[in-house]
Amino acid sequence: MATNVILPSLGFDMTEGTLSRWLKKEGDRVEKGEAIAEIETEKATVEIAAAVSGVLAGIIVTAGQTVPTGTVIGTIVDAGGKPREAEAPPAATVSSPGGAQAPPSAAQGSTPGPAEPAATQGVRKSETAPVEDRIKASPVARRMARDAGIDLASIQGSGPDGRVMERDVRAAIDSKPTGPAHPEGTAPQPGTPARLSKMRQAIARRMAESKATAPHFYMTVDVNMDEAMRVREQMNRFASDTAKISINDMIVSATARTLAKFPTMNASYRDGNLVEHSQINIGIAVALEDGLISPVLRDADRKSLKTIAEESKALSERARAGRLRSEDLGSGTFTISNLGMFEVNEFIAIINPPEAAILAVGAVIPRPVAVDGEVRVAFQMKATLSVDHRVADGAQAGRFLREVRRRLENPVALLAD
Amino acid sequence: MSEKSYRDAVRDALREELIRDERVLILGEEVGVWGGTYAVTRSLYDEFGGKRIIDTPIAEAAIIGAAVGAAMGGLRPVAELMTINFSLEAMDQIVNNAAKIHFMFGGQMKVPLVIRTPAGWGQLAATHSQSFEAWFAHLPGLIVAMPGTPYDAKGMLKTAIRSDNPVMFIEHARLYGVKGDVPDGEYTVPLGVPDIKRAGGDITIVTYSRMLHVALAAAEELSRDGIECEIVDLRTLRPLNMSKVYDSVVKTHRALVLEEDWTTCGMGAEIAARIGRDRFDFLDAPVERLGQIEVPVPYARNLEALMFPDEKLVVQRVREMLS
The missing domain is CATH 3.40.50.970 (Thiamin diphosphate (ThDP)-binding fold, Pyr/PP domains)
Known part of the structure; x- marks a missing residue:
């Protein structure tokens, strides 16, 4: 029996992906859960795991090809099973008992030989296997850039698949500053534009899209974190390193549990409709060298604080190592961004579309506060919620944020499963 | 004359x-x-x-x-x-x-x-x-x-x-x-010497025989949009003298071989290989070939008309190569 390997969707708005490389060859044995291929999304390179154990039989989509999500990219057969033709149409599991029916084809009439196009396509596939990490540039562009002392990587390619063409290098040469200094009173010379990484481009596009389409409103609460700090310290006193709980884990847990009571906040606005999500998947913003990424902690409302801590740690480690898996990305329903480690008091975040809201968390700082008519020093934290006004109004969001705060101020409840 | x-x-x-x-x-x-x-x-x-x-x-x-x-x-x-x-x-x-x-x-x-x-x-x-x-x-x-x-x-x-x-x-x-x-009087044309039939700086079309005329018509059409094709008429296929093709490719950085025959193992394959080897550093795009569809030529007039590259197809291919 053959099992299809599908290009997964890693988010509500992901419609296609690029297969960056196969980690297994045709004929290789694969174990269930083993990474067999890498796909490149806008934000990260993600591994695809084998859904079943068997032998990778048919590679249908080759490295470098961009295909819609849901496309069959290969097949896994039982060990010893019959490998399928790589050229076979994806859904061709026709089980007609009397033998396979030949598809109607005009070419197979009186023409003696097989139709040519199939062979041509076969050749084309192998020809397009890209060399990894190589900047695509035409030979003349390479030569011109070399002669002009321009780094090809600094040039944005306008050709097929972003190939740097002669015209691009020429434009780069033309825009290169030649004079020693610009005359006084004129605008400063623009620097050589550096091509943004795919991730930076995705961040640029998505954030602009969010601000342009989702009307944001914001609200901030002060959370007294005295209890949370105490509980955390007690728990960690006896925990191993991997099981140690962070303040952020408690925020994730408190937020997820609150979202379970406020389905509107765990929703998306789409073409005049409100789509409430059945799962509560918390995206945790992780800063990277060149950008940020929000791997997703799934079903966070149903997980213990300890599980959240472990998974969150593993997620951010994988994110920083660039080894996120397909299930780590996409399908987030709410994002938490914490800049406390940078001693930021408070900040306002942009909603990660198509989510309805994002919680921006600042540092936990001892501050004087009024408690029962007296000034006392307490651990305080500011949390700012950005909300898509198409999805929720101030009162709803206010109730939601108040409950998040209460849960954080009564953290023992987070320990109950 | x-x-x-x-x-x-x-x-x-x-x-x-x-x-x-x-x-x-x-x-x-x-x-x-x-x-x-x-x-x-x-x-x-x-x-x-x-x-x-x-x-x-x-x-x-x-x-x-x-x-x-x-x-x-x-x-x-x-x-x-x-x-x-x-x-x-x-x-x-x-x-x-x-x-x-x-x-x-x-x-x-x-x-x-x-x-x-x-x-x-x-x-x-x-x-x-x-x-x-x-x-x-x-x-x-x-x-x-x-x-x-x-x-x-x-x-x-x-x-x-x-x-x-x-x-x-x-x-x-x-x-x-x-x-x-x-010419009215005596003259000869050497064998093994290609001829530039139209000068242009945007793309080189390498061709010969009847396809020369298809190329010329396409070049005329493209010229109205400011795309200037340089047409090299090979005239002799063996010995294959590539010097004019090379000079042209150095100028245009792009070449399309237009032949009436099937392209597989055809003149275009040979020319593309030679350009790729000898003028690799001057190419801005892969050398393209355009020829007859790879089936035996049908008798039916409507099907036969679909077999061979015509002016429209050349114009289209050139535009694709320049886009």
Whole structure:
């Protein structure tokens, strides 16, 4: 029996992906859960795991090809099973008992030989296997850039698949500053534009899209974190390193549990409709060298604080190592961004579309506060919620944020499963 | 200078060479009394008689075999194969005798033979619509000429007849009626020298024979949008002189090979390989090929019309290459 390997969707708005490389060859044995291929999304390179154990039989989509999500990219057969033709149409599991029916084809009439196009396509596939990490540039562009002392990587390619063409290098040469200094009173010379990484481009596009389409409103609460700090310290006193709980884990847990009571906040606005999500998947913003990424902690409302801590740690480690898996990305329903480690008091975040809201968390700082008519020093934290006004109004969001705060101020409840 | 058809230009070359050199003779099916299936040799029989304009049996191997022998013996035969499709019947004589005798016998004998034959199509169906130029261009020992204009046809045929080497001189059934300027006096055009038929800086179109005219029409159309094609007419396919193609590619950084034959293992494959090897650093895009669809030529007129690249397709491909 053959099992299809599908290009997964890693988010509500992901419609296609690029297969960056196969980690297994045709004929290789694969174990269930083993990474067999890498796909490149806008934000990260993600591994695809084998859904079943068997032998990778048919590679249908080759490295470098961009295909819609849901496309069959290969097949896994039982060990010893019959490998399928790589050229076979994806859904061709026709089980007609009397033998396979030949598809109607005009070419197979009186023409003696097989139709040519199939062979041509076969050749084309192998020809397009890209060399990894190589900047695509035409030979003349390479030569011109070399002669002009321009780094090809600094040039944005306008050709097929972003190939740097002669015209691009020429434009780069033309825009290169030649004079020693610009005359006084004129605008400063623009620097050589550096091509943004795919991730930076995705961040640029998505954030602009969010601000342009989702009307944001914001609200901030002060959370007294005295209890949370105490509980955390007690728990960690006896925990191993991997099981140690962070303040952020408690925020994730408190937020997820609150979202379970406020389905509107765990929703998306789409073409005049409100789509409430059945799962509560918390995206945790992780800063990277060149950008940020929000791997997703799934079903966070149903997980213990300890599980959240472990998974969150593993997620951010994988994110920083660039080894996120397909299930780590996409399908987030709410994002938490914490800049406390940078001693930021408070900040306002942009909603990660198509989510309805994002919680921006600042540092936990001892501050004087009024408690029962007296000034006392307490651990305080500011949390700012950005909300898509198409999805929720101030009162709803206010109730939601108040409950998040209460849960954080009564953290023992987070320990109950 | 006067305007002449391709057919008349070829006939003029034959006639002038028949007058100039009494060793020149013509042999082939229906070339004498009838004047040739495509009327190229019309009236030559009346002027030069049956000893120099020889009607042969319908036996292509015998025509080329006799011509090879005559050439070895000191004559300068011009053998006509009614169409290039019938060269298949004479393949052994062409490949193993005409092309190899000079080599195999240490240069003791020459084969100053011209084989004139038209490629082409026009509801002639699968077996009679072929080009085959790549088959002959594959072969060391043969010169393969494929002129596209009356001027080149006349000048190159005269050179071919005067050459001491066997020349496959491929005309085109659909070019015989095409007219062009031809000088009134004596002139020759060398073999093995391509010609720039249109200058331009945006893309190089490498072509020959009838496709030259398709390329010229496409270039005219593209020029209205400011796209300037440089058209290199190869004229001779073997020996393949790439110098003008190279100069052009260095200028334009892009090349499209336009051929009427099937592209697989065709002239375009050879030209693309040579450009890729010798002018790699000047390319801005892969060398593209455009040719006949890879199926036997159908008889039905509507299907046949879809077989060959036309002006529209060339325009489209050039635009794609420049986008």
